[in-house]
Structures are given as structure tokens and as C-alpha cells.
Amino acid sequence: MCQADQTATSERDAGGHEAKWKLKAAEARIAIGISLSSALWTSRDDFVGEGLRLTARQQDLIDTVAAKVLLSKRGQLAVDVLKDTYLDISQGHDRMKHSRADGVACTFTTSTLLYSYSEDRVVLPLEMMLMHGFPRSAIAPRSIGQRALKDMVGNGMSLPCLATMVWAFWVMRNRQFEAPQQTPLQILCPSRVSRVKQKQTPTPARLRDRVAQQPARKRQRVVIDITEDFD
Secondary structure: OOHHHHHHHHHHHHHHHHHHHHHHHHHHHHHHOOOOOOOOOOOOOOOOOEOOOOOHHHHHHHHHHHHHHHHHOOOOOHHHHOOOOEEEOOOOOOOOOEOOOOOOOOOOOOOOOEEEOOOOEEOOHHHHHHHOOOOOOOOOOOOOOHHHHHHHHHHOOOHHHHHHHHHHHHHHOOOOOOOOOOOHHHHHOHHHHHHHHHOOOOOHHHHHHHHHOOOHHHHHHHHHHHHHHHO
């Protein structure tokens, strides 16, 4: 494929991707009940979006989520409503993953890119660690870059959740439970278990009858196996 063909293919792929997110964006805006051209957050004079490339998709997503959160709390100032809202820019309009009203953040992945409405910027990897429950005194070694630190956060687990799991294992470690009267297979598939029980144990005679019914090219190998097992 020549360079011109590769360029044309890339442009078609980019155009298809843009059409998809615009369709999802329109569906999200209609569901929320806002105009397709509304830009109530990014149109502010003091909006910066520091740390973002601020593509058309990112800008539209920021405005759509801002409208969604504000409409859920009518009558309050936008700054007050959105001060604890963090949006995962890496997700699309079909998911619109953002922090809950009680301040609980969405699940972090290695590709998560959090935007803070109150700070009007991207949340740093170390700040994401603090959101995971690490103490404010936590310091990342200088040898660990921002990308590596973000990967650690994305592959990690919130400390309160981890502590709860460890505590649960500790509490249950000495508990003894009665063995179930039935196996999981008997509970889920009783008919299958009964069929298995009805099957007869194969004997050399039955195996030889089975060999006789197989194609000639397979008989030699099977006969050898039978001879090794029963002779």
C-alpha cells in the first residue's frame, strides 16, 4: 500500500470515529434534555482545561457531563455543584464516567484521564493515589515517571477496599462450614449427573466393538491403545 492509500485509509478511519462519538454525544444530549450546541462550561471566559489537548470530543464531553450534574441539582451555583465532580475524559459519551454526588470517584484504569471541574485541569497521578486512600505524606520516588505512576494507580486498588478485604479474610479464617450435601454440579445440573451415573463402565469387549465402527485409518492407533491397557 502506497503512502497516499495509507493516508486515505487513516482519514476514513478518523472520520468514522468522529461520526460515532458525535452520534453518541447527540444521543446523550437528547436524553439529558439540552441543546446539541450547548457549551455551558467550556464557553466560560475563565475556562482553561489545563493538561488537556481539548479535542472536540473532550470539550463536548465536559459540557455534557456538566449539564447532567447541574440539572440534577437545580437552583444551585454551578461552581458549588461541580466542585467535587471528576470526569474520566478517556471514557465516551455512552458511559460518561464521573464521580458520584457523595464524592466517590469512578474506577481508575491505566488509561484514566481525570478532569477536575473545581481546579479546571487534569488530576495528577499522585493526586489519584491520594484519592485511592494513600496518606497526604505519600511521596513518589523521582525514578518513577508520571506514566509509570499512573499505571500503578490504574492497576492498584483503593486502600479502604483492600483493608476491608484483608479484614474479612482475617475474620473468616477460623470459621468452619458444613460441607454441602450436594456438589455444585448436582445442584445446577441434576439431569446431567443422573445421565453420568447411568453410563456403564467401558470393558475391553465394548471398546473393541467401538473400534470396529471407526474408520480404518484410526483403528490401528486405537487397537494399540487397547492392547496396552488390557493385555
